[in-house]
Amino acid sequence: AQSVTQLDSQVPVFEEAPVELRCNYSSSVSVYLFWYVQYPNQGLQLLLKYLSGSTLVKGINGFEAEFNKSQTSFHLRKPSVHISDTAEYFCAVSLQGAQKLVFGQGTRLTINP
Amino acid sequence: DAGITQSPRHKVTETGTPVTLRCHQTENHRYMYWYRQDPGHGLRLIHYSYGVKDTDKGEVSDGYSVSRSKTEDFLLTLESATSSQTSVYFCAISSGGWGTGELFFGEGSRLTVL
Numbered sequence: 001a002q003s004v005t006q007l008d009s010q011v012p013v014f015e016e017a018p019v020e021l022r023c024n025y026s027s028s029v030s031v032y033l034f035w036y037v038q039y040p041n042q043g044l045q046l047l048l049k050y051l052s053g054s055t056l057v058k059g060i061n062g063f064e065a066e067f068n069k070s071q072t073s074f075h076l077r078k079p080s081v082h083i084s085d086t087a088e089y090f091c092a093v094s095l096q097g098a099q100k101l102v103f104g105q106g107t108r109l110t111i112n113p
Numbered sequence: 114d115a116g117i118t119q120s121p122r123h124k125v126t127e128t129g130t131p132v133t134l135r136c137h138q139t140e141n142h143r144y145m146y147w148y149r150q151d152p153g154h155g156l157r158l159i160h161y162s163y164g165v166k167d168t169d170k171g172e173v174s175d176g177y178s179v180s181r182s183k184t185e186d187f188l189l190t191l192e193s194a195t196s197s198q199t200s201v202y203f204c205a206i207s208s209g210g211w212g213t214g215e216l217f218f219g220e221g222s223r224l225t226v227l
Contacts, residue, residue: 009153034215043117043203043218044156090155100171101216103148103155 002027004093006104013081014112021076021107023091033074034092034101035065044090050074061085086111116140117219119204125225132191134222136204138184144207145187146171146216147179149200156203162187194226 007022025031032051036044048059055067065076074091091104116139126132136145146161148171158171160179168179176198180188191198204219 004155006155036216041221043220044205044216045218046215049215100158101146103157105153105155 002031002093002095002100002102004091004102004104006089006091006107008107009105010108010110012110012112015083016080018079019077019081019085019109021089021091021109023074023076023104025072025074025091025093027072027093027095029095032094033065033067034094035059035063035074035076036090036092036103037061038088038090038106040087047076047089081109081111083111083113085109117204117206117217119202119219119222121222122220123223125227126194127227128195129193132194132224132226134189134202134204134224136187136189136219138187138206140206140208140217141184142206142208142217143184145181146205146207147177147187147189148203148205149173150203150221151200159189159202191224194224196226198224199226200224 003026005024013019034049035047037047038044047063048057050057050067058064063078067074088106088108090106092101094101118137120135147159148156150156157173159177162168162181178190202222205216207216
């Protein structure tokens with residue numbers, strides 16, 4: 001079965017600094033990969049997804065992620081964060097053609113002024 | 114925003130009582146899911162549905178049942194609530210092609226079992 005590990009439970013950064021949120025997955029077959037964001041007291045919304053093709057995926061709000069098959073990683077990056085990026089971020093994986101989306105434990109991103 | 118409504122949004126109940134959470138969608142999507150969110154665990158799939166009267170278990174289904182009698186409604190029932198079921202419950206929908214599609218989430222239902 002596939003699984004997802006988000007390596008950091010909390011990441012504090014200063015405003016306008018770059019940030020990387022790390023995600024590793026395990027699967028013996030091809031997968032689809034997703035990043036979701038959850039703002040306080042809200043549901044989750046999709047930031048970006050990797051289905052196939054270019055390994056560099058661009059999403060909303062200036063975020064991007066890179067799929068690295070050899071390292072089984074899908075790290076999320078933003079070159080310059082804003083206070084409004086304060087939220088919890090979830091990495092998720094699904095097997096191609098399967099009926100199951102598995103989420104990581106989440107990373108809480110805190111932006112300090 | 115995707116048309117997903119969860120009710121109730123907040124509920125406090127006592128151990129041993131039955132609880133039903135409702136998810137209503139206006140998107141006519143085929144797939145519907147119930148997840149629970151707990152600190153340190155992310156979101157875990159409880160049950161999902163791939164059509165009217167077609168449901169299947171997720172990874173944490175013990176103590177929960179679901180029903181889907183109409184495309185737009187997906188009910189999650191705790192037959193006898195326990196304190197370990199205190200959590201935030203999210204409903205999600207997908208138009209299909211599970212592995213390729215985006216999930217749209219509701220606002221969540223916060224359940225406290227005393």
